[in-house]
Amino acid sequence: MKRRAFLRNGLMALGAPAVLPVTTGDAAFLTPRQSRQSGDLIRLSSNENPLGIPPGSKEAIVGGIGDGNRYPGNSRRALQEAVAQRHGVPINAVVLGNGSTEILQMGVQAKLHPELRLVAPAPTFEDVFEYSEPHPWIDLKPVPLLPDYAHDLTAMEEATRGAPGPVLVYVCNPNNPTGSLTPVEDVEAWIRRAPDNVHFLVDEAYFEFVDSGSYRSLDKVAFENPNVVVARTFSKVYGMAGIRLGYAVTHPDNARALQAFAAGTNCNHLALVAGLAALRDGDWVGTSVGANLESRKVTYAVLDELGLEYLPSHTNFVMHRISGDLREYINRMREAGIRVGRPFPPMLEFNRLSFGLPEEMERHAETLRDFRRRGWI
Amino acid sequence: MKRRAFLRNGLMALGAPAVLPVTTGDAAFLTPRQSRQSGDLIRLSSNENPLGIPPGSKEAIVGGIGDGNRYPGNSRRALQEAVAQRHGVPINAVVLGNGSTEILQMGVQAKLHPELRLVAPAPTFEDVFEYSEPHPWIDLKPVPLLPDYAHDLTAMEEATRGAPGPVLVYVCNPNNPTGSLTPVEDVEAWIRRAPDNVHFLVDEAYFEFVDSGSYRSLDKVAFENPNVVVARTFSKVYGMAGIRLGYAVTHPDNARALQAFAAGTNCNHLALVAGLAALRDGDWVGTSVGANLESRKVTYAVLDELGLEYLPSHTNFVMHRISGDLREYINRMREAGIRVGRPFPPMLEFNRLSFGLPEEMERHAETLRDFRRRGWI
Numbered sequence: 001m002k003r004r005a006f007l008r009n010g011l012m013a014l015g016a017p018a019v020l021p022v023t024t025g026d027a028a029f030l031t032p033r034q035s036r037q038s039g040d041l042i043r044l045s046s047n048e049n050p051l052g053i054p055p056g057s058k059e060a061i062v063g064g065i066g067d068g069n070r071y072p073g074n075s076r077r078a079l080q081e082a083v084a085q086r087h088g089v090p091i092n093a094v095v096l097g098n099g100s101t102e103i104l105q106m107g108v109q110a111k112l113h114p115e116l117r118l119v120a121p122a123p124t125f126e127d128v129f130e131y132s133e134p135h136p137w138i139d140l141k142p143v144p145l146l147p148d149y150a151h152d153l154t155a156m157e158e159a160t161r162g163a164p165g166p167v168l169v170y171v172c173n174p175n176n177p178t179g180s181l182t183p184v185e186d187v188e189a190w191i192r193r194a195p196d197n198v199h200f201l202v203d204e205a206y207f208e209f210v211d212s213g214s215y216r217s218l219d220k221v222a223f224e225n226p227n228v229v230v231a232r233t234f235s236k237v238y239g240m241a242g243i244r245l246g247y248a249v250t251h252p253d254n255a256r257a258l259q260a261f262a263a264g265t266n267c268n269h270l271a272l273v274a275g276l277a278a279l280r281d282g283d284w285v286g287t288s289v290g291a292n293l294e295s296r297k298v299t300y301a302v303l304d305e306l307g308l309e310y311l312p313s314h315t316n317f318v319m320h321r322i323s324g325d326l327r328e329y330i331n332r333m334r335e336a337g338i339r340v341g342r343p344f345p346p347m348l349e350f351n352r353l354s355f356g357l358p359e360e361m362e363r364h365a366e367t368l369r370d371f372r373r374r375g376w377i
Numbered sequence: 378m379k380r381r382a383f384l385r386n387g388l389m390a391l392g393a394p395a396v397l398p399v400t401t402g403d404a405a406f407l408t409p410r411q412s413r414q415s416g417d418l419i420r421l422s423s424n425e426n427p428l429g430i431p432p433g434s435k436e437a438i439v440g441g442i443g444d445g446n447r448y449p450g451n452s453r454r455a456l457q458e459a460v461a462q463r464h465g466v467p468i469n470a471v472v473l474g475n476g477s478t479e480i481l482q483m484g485v486q487a488k489l490h491p492e493l494r495l496v497a498p499a500p501t502f503e504d505v506f507e508y509s510e511p512h513p514w515i516d517l518k519p520v521p522l523l524p525d526y527a528h529d530l531t532a533m534e535e536a537t538r539g540a541p542g543p544v545l546v547y548v549c550n551p552n553n554p555t556g557s558l559t560p561v562e563d564v565e566a567w568i569r570r571a572p573d574n575v576h577f578l579v580d581e582a583y584f585e586f587v588d589s590g591s592y593r594s595l596d597k598v599a600f601e602n603p604n605v606v607v608a609r610t611f612s613k614v615y616g617m618a619g620i621r622l623g624y625a626v627t628h629p630d631n632a633r634a635l636q637a638f639a640a641g642t643n644c645n646h647l648a649l650v651a652g653l654a655a656l657r658d659g660d661w662v663g664t665s666v667g668a669n670l671e672s673r674k675v676t677y678a679v680l681d682e683l684g685l686e687y688l689p690s691h692t693n694f695v696m697h698r699i700s701g702d703l704r705e706y707i708n709r710m711r712e713a714g715i716r717v718g719r720p721f722p723p724m725l726e727f728n729r730l731s732f733g734l735p736e737e738m739e740r741h742a743e744t745l746r747d748f749r750r751r752g753w754i
Contacts, residue, residue, distance in 0.1 A: 046448050053445045061442055061647070068430045068438075068651075069616040071423050098475050098621075101641035109486075110511070127641060134487075134637045239446040242646035244475075260511040263640060264478035264504060269619030270438070270647050274445075 049239030100246030115165025426616030477623030492542025
């Protein structure tokens with residue numbers, strides 16, 4: 001429901017038609033209907049890691065159950081230290097989140113202001129828009145992606161001009177749902193010349209999957225600049241979507257400001273010990289990224305074979321063309337036992353497909369071939 | 378830091394001196410200092426359940442690890458259904474929280490308004506005040522407890538009068554840190570006559586420990602009235618403080634309003650399956666409450682023996698008198714290997730002591746006797 005409302009608003013702002021397919025969303029919120037589809041479907045819908053969580057994290061969870069009755073203290077501190085060390089920043093530059101989505105929520109809430117403007121690419125990950133929904137006065141400025149699916153930084157910067165109050169800029173790099181990159185040096189240059197009222201929330205959820213020599217994190221820039229937050233998650237490469245853990249790197253002053261919007265003792269003890277074990281596993285990221293590349297290959301091959309355009313992916317999902325109605329395509333895939341990604345208007349000729357295990361992608365490939373035989377794509 | 382600021386504000390509002398002992402808080406937030414004390418101390422500080430989490434919940438967590446890489450869907454739905462059934466309300470009257478503290482946060486945020494007034498007993502659990510801190514325009518009205526430590530409902534109702542905008546009333550019943558009850562029928566009567574601008578956030582965190590025939594939940598009242606939220610937690614009787622799970626019961630319209638302030642997929646899968654197993658364990662509440670009564674007995678006995686006044690407890694902690702400086706007392710207890718509760722101004726002649734295992738309470742009793750011999754209490 002939240003998502004739908006955003007999509008409608010967002011699209012109207014883009015001048016697109018207001019009648020849209022209804023999405024189901026990744027998570028079950030209030031309405032019963034939303035969680036029912038999961039069943040035994042192959043889940044290629046939510047950019048989860050099909051390998052599961054790292055073995056060391058599983059052990060850490062089992063080992064942590066005995067302290068499950070205690071409010072986390074030491075485990076929280078240990079993870080903050082490990083994250084700080086990983087990014088080469090002091091511990092007070094790290095804010096932990098109940099998933100990186102809580103970081104995005106803090107990022108929006110910490111900038112709430114009667115004249116707040118929110119500038120974001122479109123389409124992109126919906127959460128910042130969802131967190132702005134309860135505050136309908138926020139001036140939303142969705143900015144269409146460039147033809148190469150990078151953020152249109154020029155137009156986004158233009159959209160920040162003349163703002164009567166603070167501006168929050170959401171940068172999702174690589175971008176979800178397009179899997180595409182925006183040149184980091186251009187983002188950084190904009191940050192350096194931006195006036196004080198412009199704040200940046202940089203989402204690097206898919207950082208580890210990027211296949212580009214020129215890509216890098218803006219963690220150090222965030223540490224130096226109270227107007228910049230870098231958000232990271234354990235849900236993707238570390239496979240911990242259901243365990244809920246993420247964090248922000250930012251200037252200590254801003255870290256304090258964000259922290260005021262955390263939900264109390266926000267991270268659970270099992271996530272904290274699992275996250276620490278994951279960071280200490282020197283092989284996991286390579287294993288995980290390698291498996292993702294295998295699956296990517298299988299899927300690229302069938303898309304090439306069928307002549308279905310796709311956007312080169314820097315993530316654990318790919319946006320590819322379908323033909324025909326997207327909602328019908330999603331339903332047919334579900335009938336075939338596969339749950340694929342939700343609609344991301346205005347890209348309604350594309351489907352976002354998350355990479356599962358290679359054998360799951362083979363099954364998906366066979367299904368696509370079958371759809372072609374039936375004339376559905 | 379957040380807590381300290383509140384205490385200062387709260388106390389100034391009560392006309393108490395502004396110079397206060399520095400508290401350490403239950404949870405480690407940003408500052409390194411805060412999590413260090415836990416070590417191998419006996420923790421009688423945070424109203425945790427010394428029995429740990431229920432055996433079935435432990436099994437459920439181990440069984441749930443394999444789905445830790447998936448955003449929770451079915452487990453979320455299953456818990457919502459179980460909670461709804463328990464309270465005899467439909468599923469859309471239930472909002473899940475990352476601990477009940479997130480419910481309190483949603484409760485404050487959903488009522489944010491330039492002229493919001495917050496009425497709460499003093500002292501009480503600090504979280505609603507903490508969540509109001511980033512919004513310094515909120516008009517805080519702490520209302521001292523009655524001589525019997527019940528909420529002063531008359532004075533609280535008086536404090537809602539003449540408000541230019543919405544009023545949020547926090548009711549903590551039983552109250553933390555005093556463990557005392559406020560007559561439910563009086564709260565309900567107030568709710569029924571309150572004007573539309575007055576909203577109630579009723580915290581029943583310690584519901585199961587109450588030892589009174591006239592006490593009951595306001596869950597049904599909350600379901601019928603969009604102005605009322607009842608908050609519950611799995612942290613206390615179910616021993617899941619580190620796993621993070623709580624919920625709200627409220628009118629479906631208000632549930633939707635609260636949900637908009639949830640941090641995305643806010644509950645972790647392990648908490649959801651553990652919570653469901655806990656609800657299905659027909660013996661746990663009795664076991665847990667029984668163990669608490671044993672510990673309570675040990676502590677009452679030593680307090681009686683030493684002539685230290687205490688407030689009859691309806692919770693898993695007791696507020697008892699000390700003599701001398703509270704901060705010094707807390708430090709001395711820590712040196713003796715026991716972490717006791719933080720200061721709750723203005724009750725600085727009292728210490729809040731959480732009930733651990735009976736043998737831990739024996740150790741605490743011995744320490745108290747030793748303190749008496751040394752002339753410290």
